[in-house]
Ligand SMILES: Cc1cc2nc3c(=O)[nH]c(=O)nc-3n(C[C@H](O)[C@H](O)[C@H](O)COP(=O)(O)OP(=O)(O)OC[C@H]3O[C@@H](n4cnc5c(N)ncnc54)[C@H](O)[C@@H]3O)c2cc1C
Ligand code: FES
């Protein structure tokens with residue numbers, strides 16, 4: 001199959017690659033760029049483990065083809081930390097025990113950042129509604145909700 | 158690799174996409190990918206060619222169209238859900254969106270792709286039929302308009318021909334009508350076990366027109382005409398509500414699956430009919 005050339009930005013760095021058109025973004029991130037923080041839970045756009053930000057908005061990277069991203073800006077979990085260490089949302093997950101096995105966590109953090117971007121001081125009901133697309137099999141969600149509330153509050157400073 | 162091999166074509170214009178559809182009889186359009194890529198990952202579908210319409214500019218519009226609304230093929234679910242114009246002119250669709258998918262899926266998925274996908278449990282086809290929407294289909298051979306009632310033909314089956322692209326959805330303006338949407342699903346945002354979308358017109362206390370449309374209980378969204386007939390001709394009182402609920406339950410022949418059996422779905426249709434008709438009637442005042 002003839003490869004297709006694509007150029008886009010991942011975590012602020014421009015990448016150019018020739019890919020088989022059927023390469024999913026999540027596979028491109030994990031296998032070509034070795035950014036294995038983005039996880040694959042279902043690869044049918046259900047579970048949210050593969051959530052990244054595409055041009056600033058959350059997207060399921062298992063339901064996007066790498067070739068679709070020409071000119072786009074993608075941020076993964078590896079790209080959220082600043083020079084001073086963890087992103088406030090990551091720090092909140094650590095502080096509030098928002099993870100057990102950690103499989104869903106990268107997607108939860110990416111979604112948590114988006115929730116904080118769209119809602120000022122999100123309450124529990126808002127956070128639970130917004131998390132409908134992110135599944136966790138371990139925690140029972142309680143501490144994830146608490147982490148996102150705390151992370152949102154520290155993101156506002 | 159999850160999906161089977163395909164050729165990838167990026168359309169720069171609607172004409173480009175129509176040309177590609179005409180030249181590649183084995184092609185499928187890629188819109189938001191929220192149904193198509195998932196099905197390709199499972200290899201339930203293996204299109205030999207994908208025509209990506211995401212880079213076509215100016216087809217994500219939501220515009221006034223007379224007293225109705227015209228929606229372009231690339232309007233994303235979240236754009237439609239949060240559109241003040243749609244809330245004003247087709248609030249039934251805004252209400253239905255409270256039950257459709259979740260934020261991340263709605264960021265990418267399009268109303269047009271949702272309608273072309275024609276899942277039998279989808280909410281939007283019921284809204285299209287209840288409001289009398291028109292779908293604009295375009296090919297190199299020309300353009301045609303298909304009413305929503307004639308568009309949905311079966312499970313994942315529509316009146317769209319292989320070389321046609323859905324380019325626009327037209328919602329009529331119906332500001333004086335009462336309307337209501339209700340569904341039962343396993344989880345908020347999931348596909349529905351049963352859906353009813355209702356529109357009513359009441360003049361001088363008399364129900365003059367009604368559409369009661371079900372989804373999730375047959376191969377496609379469909380009007381429940383016996384329920385509509387039970388409502389028309391008098392006031393929406395308890396007797397008419399009872400008659401319409403019973404007629405609605407009698408008009409469907411639902412399937413049983415792991416989510417709900419046929420008897421449950423029939424009861425759900427009766428309850429949702431009662432709920433939506435009552436709410437729609439109250440909104441007519
Ligand atoms: C977790 C999850 C929950 C969901 N919940 C719901 C729900 O509650 N209710 C619901 O209705 N849906 C739900 N969906 C499906 C969602 O609404 C999809 O967005 C929609 O079904 C498809 O739209 P799309 O733009 O993503 O189309 P695609 O997936 O890109 O395409 C779908 C089909 O339509 C064709 N197509 C797309 N656009 C056009 C066009 N302009 N002309 C001709 N053909 C076209 C494609 O070729 C393909 O066959 C859910 C999906 C997920 C992943
Ligand atoms: S892996 Fe993408 S949503 Fe589950």
Ligand code: FES
Nearest residue numbers: 100101136137138
């Ligand atoms: S922490 Fe294990 S799946 Fe969420």
